[in-house]
């Protein structure tokens with residue numbers, strides 16, 4: 406069973422993330438880039454499925470040149486190879502464009518299961534996996550906290566607000582996973598050394614048969630028209646408990662008509 | 665006046681509050697119409713009419729519960745085609761975001777997620793990067809599809825005719841592939857749902873154990889609040905993961921958020937920073953949660969929280 410993992414490189418949430426004032430896109434240079442947190446769980450799940458069912462694991466990333474670092478890390482965890490779609494024409498792409506590019510790139514790989522994270526920490530949209538499924542017309546098994554494969558049937562436990570749904574679909578299938586699914590491994594020294602020689606195929610949009618003139622910021626389906634750094638929340642009142650802390654909160658809530 | 669479609673969410677035959685909020689928000693863009701997919705529209709009509717729904721597009725069928733997401737997006741696309749609306753609004757839940765994105769692709773427009781405000785020209789306000797930046801965004805082509813966070817806009821009653829218009833939809837075979845074989849309820853109580861509750865009380869590692877979590881639950885029940893938790897608490901196994909608030913959990917935007925024994929790590933803040941009022945109880949005066957609290961008490965949660973519970977119960981009479 407061949408698996409592709411959709412891995413996005415994002416600015417570290419620990420950093421002071423910014424938009425670039427010149428074109429209002431995400432500033433990807435001022436903060437350390439890292440693998441999107443949940444995507445490490447997607448990589449781990451792919452490696453576990455490979456260990457159980459055989460096949461190979463391909464990392465697929467759409468992103469700027471610097472994304473190579475994250476791709477190497479994914480390879481050092483144990484993935485076999487990577488496809489990196491890298492093209493200046495994609496700067497400022499919207500979710501629909503990104504999903505369209507991912508769908509095209511998936512056409513260059515033999516795969517049965519594509520695994521994504523449930524949400525990227527920069528966009529927080531949680532839509533790319535569903536969009537990839539929509540573009541490809543392949544079934545979607547999203548928000549999985551458990552994945553099992555039996556022949557060509559994939560079954561997941563999909564997290565819901567009150568518990569979970571059991572959902573199944575035949576391959577090829579697009580899965581997204583949540584962080585409760587597993588515990589991602591750390592790259593071993595051997596893994597890091599091996600990753601240096603693993604193949605990364607770099608493709609531009611032309612190689613995927615896409616017209617660069619239909620992509621990128623000016624063709625995006627959504628646009629940020631303005632932004633501002635949110636003013637810090639007005640300093641509140643902090644009191645030390647003198648034995649009446651609970652009463653003081655009740656008074657405060659009453660004064661705000663919250664109770 | 666242009667029509668604005670609102671996707672209806674209902675549980676146990678009752679329209680969710682987040683849908684009533686959407687109907688209210690829709691009025692700034694045009695005339696709201698509700699879309700009911702796979703549920704009994706007649707049973708929901710009264711509530712929808714009371715919040716201004718002029719029409720109710722009713723798509724019947726059992727495909728919508730049996731297969732994941734794709735049929736719903738097809739049904740909504742069919743209603744969009746029939747009604748040519750000015751916009752489509754859905755509330756921000758994981759499933760609705762997936763429906764919204766698929767719809768936007770089908771109708772050749774774009775999707776904006778997690779709006780916290782909406783203006784008359786279709787511009788959405790979003791709070792990004794853990795609440796540190798506020799952006800105004802637009803869909804640049806076609807019918808904008810926008811998901812709105814629960815509690816972002818107040819639900820205001822308004823009269824609507826609520827005329828039911830049945831819509832026939834034939835769901836494609838391709839959309840009927842991901843089959844839901846079982847729905848398991850793990851944590852069902854009488855408490856409101858976390859993502860849309862107007863009051864949330866969350867507990868953190870300071871609570872110390874699963875048993876002690878009753879301190880948080882009692883306070884929540886006195887307030888009619890939903891119960892949330894930090895990741896530390898979920899990881900410790902004291903509460904189920906469905907209760908996690910934060911970057912990798914649920915995002916909440918309630919009127920009131922009470923953080924009990926939570927330090928206020930950036931990843932936790934990412935999920936609650938847009939709460940209207942934040943109250944914190946923590947014994948460490950340096951805890952970052954106090955930077956965003958409107959009212960904070962430095963003290964032992966095991967004395968402060970029960971006292972608050974008792975005081976609120978007393979005042980309720």
Ligand SMILES: Cc1cc2nc3c(=O)[nH]c(=O)nc-3n(C[C@H](O)[C@H](O)[C@H](O)COP(=O)(O)OP(=O)(O)OC[C@H]3O[C@@H](n4cnc5c(N)ncnc54)[C@H](O)[C@@H]3O)c2cc1C
Pocket residue numbers: 442867868869870871893894895896897908909910911912913914924925926927928929930931932935945946947948951963964965966
């Ligand atoms: C990629 C990533 C994603 C994450 N996603 C999330 C997320 O979605 N949600 C989330 O919550 N976290 C998330 N985290 C974890 C986050 O960084 C913090 O570790 C977590 O929020 C801490 O939980 P806490 O505040 O309960 O615990 P702690 O940080 O340990 O804080 C406990 C607090 O309780 C106080 N306390 C202790 N005893 C008492 C007492 N008797 N009375 C009063 N106060 C007391 C202490 O002073 C302390 O401030 C994420 C982390 C990473 C790296």
Ligand SMILES: Nc1ncnc2c1ncn2[C@@H]1O[C@H](COP(=O)(O)O)[C@@H](O)[C@H]1O
Pocket residue numbers: 411412413414441443444447465466467468500503507520521522523524525526528529530531532533534
């Ligand atoms: N540029 C990208 N390259 C590869 N995968 C991506 C990209 N953008 C999003 N994804 C995948 O889609 C998931 C959800 O992203 P989002 O919809 O942006 O929240 C991520 O966790 C990734 O697995």
